[in-house]
Amino acid sequence: MSNIGSYEERCKDFDWSIAKKELSYKEGDPINIGYYCSDRNCELGLGSKLALIWEGFTGEQKKFTFEDLKIHSNSFAHLLNKKLGLKSGERIVVFMDKIPELYFSFLGILKMGGIAVPLFSAFGEDSLLTRLQNCNASAVLTTRKLVPRIRKIKDRLPDLRHVVIMSEDENIPLKEREMAFSYSKAPRIESFESFPATAETPSVLHYTSGTTGQPKGALHVHASIFSQYLTAKWVLDLRPDDIYWCTADPGWVTGTSYGIIGPWSLGITQVVLDGGFVPEKWYELIQKHKITVWYSAPTAIRMLMKAGKEIVKKFDLTSLRHLCSVGEPLNPEAVIWSEEVYGLPFHDTWWQTETGCILVSNYPGMKIKPGSMGKAFPGITAAVLSHEFEPITEKNKPGLLALRPPWPSIFRTYWNNKNGYESKFKNGWYITGDRSSIDEDGYFWFMGRDDDVINVAGHLVGPFEIESVLLEHEAVAESAAIGKPDSINMEVVKAFVALKTGFQPTDDLELSIMNFIRKKLSSIAMPQEIEFVDSLPKTRSGKIMRRVLRAQERGEPVGDLSTLEND
Amino acid sequence: MKEELIEYIKKEFVEDPDEEIDETTLLISSGLIDSLSIVSLVAFIDKKLGVKIPDEKGVVENFETVNKIIETINECKK
Numbered sequence: 001m002s003n004i005g006s007y008e009e010r011c012k013d014f015d016w017s018i019a020k021k022e023l024s025y026k027e028g029d030p031i032n033i034g035y036y037c038s039d040r041n042c043e044l045g046l047g048s049k050l051a052l053i054w055e056g057f058t059g060e061q062k063k064f065t066f067e068d069l070k071i072h073s074n075s076f077a078h079l080l081n082k083k084l085g086l087k088s089g090e091r092i093v094v095f096m097d098k099i100p101e102l103y104f105s106f107l108g109i110l111k112m113g114g115i116a117v118p119l120f121s122a123f124g125e126d127s128l129l130t131r132l133q134n135c136n137a138s139a140v141l142t143t144r145k146l147v148p149r150i151r152k153i154k155d156r157l158p159d160l161r162h163v164v165i166m167s168e169d170e171n172i173p174l175k176e177r178e179m180a181f182s183y184s185k186a187p188r189i190e191s192f193e194s195f196p197a198t199a200e201t202p203s204v205l206h207y208t209s210g211t212t213g214q215p216k217g218a219l220h221v222h223a224s225i226f227s228q229y230l231t232a233k234w235v236l237d238l239r240p241d242d243i244y245w246c247t248a249d250p251g252w253v254t255g256t257s258y259g260i261i262g263p264w265s266l267g268i269t270q271v272v273l274d275g276g277f278v279p280e281k282w283y284e285l286i287q288k289h290k291i292t293v294w295y296s297a298p299t300a301i302r303m304l305m306k307a308g309k310e311i312v313k314k315f316d317l318t319s320l321r322h323l324c325s326v327g328e329p330l331n332p333e334a335v336i337w338s339e340e341v342y343g344l345p346f347h348d349t350w351w352q353t354e355t356g357c358i359l360v361s362n363y364p365g366m367k368i369k370p371g372s373m374g375k376a377f378p379g380i381t382a383a384v385l386s387h388e389f390e391p392i393t394e395k396n397k398p399g400l401l402a403l404r405p406p407w408p409s410i411f412r413t414y415w416n417n418k419n420g421y422e423s424k425f426k427n428g429w430y431i432t433g434d435r436s437s438i439d440e441d442g443y444f445w446f447m448g449r450d451d452d453v454i455n456v457a458g459h460l461v462g463p464f465e466i467e468s469v470l471l472e473h474e475a476v477a478e479s480a481a482i483g484k485p486d487s488i489n490m491e492v493v494k495a496f497v498a499l500k501t502g503f504q505p506t507d508d509l510e511l512s513i514m515n516f517i518r519k520k521l522s523s524i525a526m527p528q529e530i531e532f533v534d535s536l537p538k539t540r541s542g543k544i545m546r547r548v549l550r551a552q553e554r555g556e557p558v559g560d561l562s563t564l565e566n567d
Numbered sequence: 568m569k570e571e572l573i574e575y576i577k578k579e580f581v582e583d584p585d586e587e588i589d590e591t592t593l594l595i596s597s598g599l600i601d602s603l604s605i606v607s608l609v610a611f612i613d614k615k616l617g618v619k620i621p622d623e624k625g626v627v628e629n630f631e632t633v634n635k636i637i638e639t640i641n642e643c644k645k
Contacts, residue, residue: 057596097598122601148582276595277602277627303602306626457603489603507614514607515579523603 002364004234007375014379016408019226023265030196031222033203034110037264038073039194041066050269053243053289054100057275062100066267069107072100074189076108079181080139084162088113088195090138091205094250095128095146097121098274101166102250104183105141106260110203110222113195117205117217120251121146126469126520129153130214131207132160135415139164144172151175199223199408205415206253208353209462211433211451217415218353224257224409225265227357231377232262235349236293237322237364244270245285246295252459253353254326257409258295262357279307283315290319297327299457301334301346302488309341317342322364324349327458328490329446332370348373350444352432353460354424356409360444373436373444380407382444384436389426398447401436402429452546454483455491456524463546466493466527469520473513475503480536482550484529495527496549498535505532539563568616568640572633575611580604590633602627608636618643 004010025031041047047067054062064072080086092114096102102118109116117135119128128149132140139162140150147165154160154177165172167180174180197203203222207215232238236258244263248254263270271289275281277300285291323338323346330348339345347362350373360382362374376382383391384399392399410430414421424431435447454461463481470479478498483491497513499505510530518526537548540563551558573588580599581588594600600608608630609620618640620629629639 057593057598121598145583274598276598276600278596278631279628281596299602303627307628492603507610511607511610511614514610518604518607519579523601526603526607528603528606 002234002237003239004237004363004365007363007366007378010234010378016226016230016379019230019408023226023229025226028198030194031199031225032110032113032194032197033222033225033261033265034073034077034107035194036225037107037261038066038070041264041267042070044267046267049267051264052100052103053269053271055271055273055275055285057273057281064100066264069104069264071188071190072104072183073107073111074192075183075186076105076141077111077192077194078189079164079186080108080114081112084139084164086112086114086138086162088197089115089202091115091117091135093117093119093132093135093137093140095119095121095123095140095142095150096166097143097145098249098272099143099166101141101143101183103260103272106250106256110197111192111194113197113201115202115205115219116256117207118250118256119207120249120522122522122524123149123251124518124520124522125149125152126472127465127522127525129156130465131217132157134207134214135205135217138162141166143167147178197222200412202412204256206256206353208253209453209460209465210420211453211462212464213420213462214465214468215462216417216420218253218411219413219415220356220409221412224356225261227407227409228257228262229265231358231361232258232266232268235347235358235361235363235377236262236295236324238263238266238268238293240267242268242292243289243319244268244293244295245273245289245291246270247273247297247300248295248326253356254295257357258326277303279304279311280314283312283317286317286320287315292319293322293324294320295324295326296346297458298325298330298334298348299328299489301325301330301338305334305337306488312341320344323347324361326351326358328455329371329373335368335370345370350374350446354411354430354432355403355407356411357407359403359407369439369441369443371445372439373446375442375444380404383429384438385427385429385431389429389431395440396437396445398435398437400450401432401434401444402426403432404428405430452482452550454481454493456483456493457489459524461493461525465521466495466517466525467544469517469525470495470497470513472520473516475499475509476513478536478544480544480546480549481527482546482553484553486528492528493525494529494531494553496531496533496536498533538565540565568637569633571615572612572636575608575615576600576633579607588633590637592633593631594633595627595631600630605630612636612640616640
């Protein structure tokens with residue numbers, strides 16, 4: 001019997017007090033995610049239970065109990081608060097590969113009341129600068145491998161007081177404002193009094209891309225744990241004896257909501273692989289650690305499909321009992337394939353950085369309609385709206401996917417962008433930016449974005465940030481970035497580039513521009529294709545009409561061209 | 568060909584000037600190159616080495632080491 005049991009029964013009279021009660025929380029109590037994910041588990045007698053089984057790409061393994069998690073997160077909390085004098089509410093960036101220090105420091109920041117800002121380790125200097133400037137970060141926790149990127153931008157970050165480099169060797173060369181730190185060599189801190197956060201105390205800042213402007217920091221609060229705890233229990237079906245693997249990097253919200261907070265608030269053992277995608281290594285990991293619940297992304301699943309069935313036969317994956325996916329719609333073929341090859345279907349889940357937790361999903365025991373997002377989580381009102389922001393009652397008619405707030409983990413604002421935050425709410429609905437339809441049985445079906453945001457392998461990229469950096473290239477006069485359909489990644493970036501006088505559209509230049517974007521932003525933002533053009537379609541007011549380029553790319557009707565500027 | 572590939576990878580993907588790359592260095596597992604960055608290598612191989620790598624060969628398994636990349640290039644040449 002699954003944790004959720006009957007979905008229909010759960011939907012009757014649902015209240016988030018279920019989670020609060022299980023977490024022994026009463027209104028007005030202090031609540032600190034860092035404490036809940038480590039110390040509380042020790043108090044419940046789970047101190048010697050494995051919390052983290054970490055494996056590096058060379059096969060090196062490290063194991064940590066909840067007691068270890070408590071001690072090591074205490075070390076970070078102590079360093080940040082007592083030694084460096086950082087205070088509650090200060091933004092502290094974590095910029096690391098998926099090493100144990102990432103997890104310890106994330107909890108340590110929350111314990112001392114700071115706001116954790118985890119950033120994807122593949123971000124280039126422009127991606128880093130945008131985010132660090134926006135949140136006025138006080139400190140960055142990073143590694144020797146990644147600190148060169150911070151050093152390149154440090155002079156443009158006057159609020160940045162501390163750069164802490166993870167290093168066993170205290171004598172590494174350090175620059176101004178830097179220090180070395182090793183959790184294993186730091187004095188053992190048995191007890192750290194967690195900051196008495198309340199439900200509304202800010203906890204985590206996750207950056208997400210929109211259709212206009214630079215990425216926005218979605219601010220979460222400590223109350224988000226109620227949502228993440230219960231959805232991890234009911235959707236991921238996590239149970240005390242599970243060995244759980246979430247493949248997401250904590251630089252993205254999946255990696256914190258369900259790679260840290262959800263599982264550890266439940267006292268679950270989880271596996272982390274710090275390495276790139278290699279099918280054999282993934283299967284070997286599942287076999288070796290007898291992973292039971294696996295939460296991954298459609299892009300990875302499609303790459304596993306591409307790797308084929310034969311390779312699966314070399315491994316014993318019988319430990320698996322529940323599979324879920326996230327980030328982009330899971331195509332029906334992938335659901336059918338996984339059932340055939342793993343004996344289990346992937347359950348698609350839908351949510352966003354702004355929602356903080358899974359809100360539409362396929363649930364254990366519920367019939368899966370391959371290709372469907374599933375149904376709304378109990379207690380959540382989800383609808384599709386017209387462009388007048390009124391619910392569409394007609395079945396299977398596409399509209400704007402919207403949700404009725406509140407729920408505990410909904411974002412509380414975009415950092416330094418109140419207008420942007422308020423624009424996401426219309427008529428009492430949170431407008432997701434996704435388009436969807438609802439069928440006769442109440443299942444939601446994804447119909448694409450309602451804006452120009454590009455979804456590359458489950459990660460949203462804004463065209464503006466790509467175009468802005470393209471303009472920094474010496475050869476580029478004008479540019480437009482769109483999403484191009486891709487069989488593995490759902491979409492990849494395609495850039496249209498008009499060159500400055502004196503530059504020729506050569507293969508070398510194309511490669512140069514691609515690598516330029518990759519190094520400045522990330523491989524996710526890197527155009528997989530560049531088309532050199534003489535000019536770009538624009539409105540009379542000069543706004544680039546990306547939808548025209550997108551339609552032409554997809555062989556679709558270009559729609560209303562009445563606002564198109566005539567040449 | 569090996570030296571050209573190593574030089575390109577060092578120039579485009581390695582940030583630490585003291586980090587050594589050879590023909591057996593794990594490129595994908597280590598996270599040095601991810602699946603989305605493979606297109607950069609494929610474009611380089613096409614433009615500089617004159618070999619087109621078809622989509623079905625442009626998979627992570629074929630780019631895990633320089634040796635593996637060379638093996639893939641030689642297969643595509645046939």
